[in-house]
Amino acid sequence: MLSNTLSIIEIVIQNKLNKKVDEDNLINFLKRYKKNMWLYPGVIKRKYNLSIAETYDFLNELEKQGILQSYYELYCSSCQKSMGTIRLFNELPETFECELCNEELQTLKNSFLIYKVIRDD
Numbered sequence: 766m767l768s769n770t771l772s773i774i775e776i777v778i779q780n781k782l783n784k785k786v787d788e789d790n791l792i793n794f795l796k797r798y799k800k801n802m803w804l805y806p807g808v809i810k811r812k813y814n815l816s817i818a819e820t821y822d823f824l825n826e827l828e829k830q831g832i833l834q835s836y837y838e839l840y841c842s843s844c845q846k847s848m849g850t851i852r853l854f855n856e857l858p859e860t861f862e863c864e865l866c867n868e869e870l871q872t873l874k875n876s877f878l879i880y881k882v883i884r885d886d
């Protein structure tokens with residue numbers, strides 16, 4: 766990510782995480798992410814010892830700023846296979862079938878919100 770994007774991220778960190786993380790450390794971590802790379806909330810939660818609510822609040826603000834875009838990743842809870850992503854909540858099917866183990870799965874119980882970097886300038 767380049768300086769313009771990083772300055773936006775710095776402001777979001779200050780506003781949303783308010784000294785709960787080492788700002789420089791988090792910025793250096795996010796610098797590794799380039800356009801079209803996936804960012805998993807669990808990574809930030811674990812690495813920076815944040816609650817899931819704090820993590821999503823931070824990432825949602827980055828989405829509002831046009832840096833990230835959220836997607837729902839479908840996965841099989843039996844074999845842990847990712848079944849792809851869906852952009853909008855209203856496009857989620859009620860169920861889906863795992864292409865690896867053929868198990869029928871409820872979508873809401875077998876999906877989670879992830880983010881894609883859409884701006885790194």
